[in-house]
């Protein structure tokens with residue numbers, strides 16, 4: 368067994384690390400200023416475009432998309448090669464993923480179009496997404512049903528001549544507040560009476576189609592996540608689109624959703640490790656410079672234990688994430704499902720504790736907006752719900768373990 372990264376991974380992580388240090392981290396305060404200057408706008412701030420221009424010029428673009436680079440113009444990294452890159456982007460979740468055009472939900476939507484889209488759908492929507500000329504949203508979750516069980520989804524997609532007509536209500540459509548999010552991938556039912564996992568389909572709905580209505584933005588612990596397009600409640604009132612907007616076959620929506628979520632979940636976990644590393648580095652800096660009761664905080668035993676436990680958690684979970692990435696590369700996403708579920712449970716849970724302790728070490732500053740910690744906490748806490756709550760993954764993993 369060889370734990371050394373290959374030459375390509377070394378090369379790309381060095382480039383991404385340098386870009387993060389030189390461009391992204393210094394831009395965080397610029398983003399804050401630009402957000403404060405134009406508080407009512409949902410469009411990305413100029414600093415995001417500037418970082419994207421610079422990252423693209425250095426070839427650090429669409430790093431998430433595996434496969435043949437000649438077809439997509441992406442970097443063609445394997446999941447294993449992308450893992451440390453995505454981890455680095457977790458150091459600055461508000462800016463870094465977008466800077467490299469590697470931000471959810473666009474990544475998952477691009478993967479869906481790349482894998483299941485027709486040539487026309489790819490030309491119309493995938494190419495501009497790969498160029499970051501437009502943004503997108505993924506509309507599966509609904510306010511009226513327990514959406515962690517995707518078979519509950521109630522939105523109807525009814526065939527009418529050469530069109531489909533979509534009626535339903537979605538929420539938590541990340542990115543949809545951003546007017547640049549020109550295309551929504553909507554999941555709904557084309558055959559409510561078919562077998563449970565064949566009722567659903569996915570369909571492309573351009574934002575400007577009559578009947579699409581942004582109802583309101585949602586907040587996460589009070590954060591509106593404006594820097595990545597917010598989260599919207601969206602109504603679809605008899606929205607008519609051409610039948611050619613269907614992705615894949617009628618009844619194939621559930622399978623596409625599953626295919627989309629595998630890579631999405633591991634990307635979240637990779638970035639979460641970076642969030643944990645950043646929190647640990649802030650904890651370390653604060654603990655070594657701050658004095659209480661005649662000693663630095665780092666000299667207090669409990670804080671040393673927290674630092675040690677954080678290091679153990681990050682190192683061991685990184686190995687599990689890398690193994691999962693390797694499995695996805697070698698035996699496929701479906702065969703790696705158990706490991707994907709395991710990391711989706713374990714990583715956010717551990718990183719939440721690490722960030723929580725970093726907050727504690729900062730005292731009052733930790734819960735203020737003066738450090739990134741409070742917002743990192745909100746992000747990691749919601750990740751224990753988004754893309755499937757912990758309990759759903761635990762139940763399914765436990766079933767597999769017990770062979771039920």
Ligand SMILES: Cc1cc2nc3c(=O)[nH]c(=O)nc-3n(C[C@H](O)[C@H](O)[C@H](O)COP(=O)(O)OP(=O)(O)OC[C@H]3O[C@@H](n4cnc5c(N)ncnc54)[C@H](O)[C@@H]3O)c2cc1C
Pocket residue numbers: 472504505506507508509512513514515516538539540541542587598749750752753754755756757758759762
């Ligand atoms: C920040 C954020 C961003 C999101 N982005 C998107 C997006 O872009 N697009 C999108 O479509 N959705 C998105 N979501 C929605 C997210 O995927 C759903 O919230 C999630 O799947 C849970 O669905 P629900 O909210 O309907 O919870 P429910 O299904 O109502 O579940 C509620 C709780 O019930 C419990 N539970 C459910 N099933 C079981 C079980 N089998 N065993 C034990 N307990 C169980 C769990 O504790 C669960 O948290 C986002 C959510 C958040 C918070």
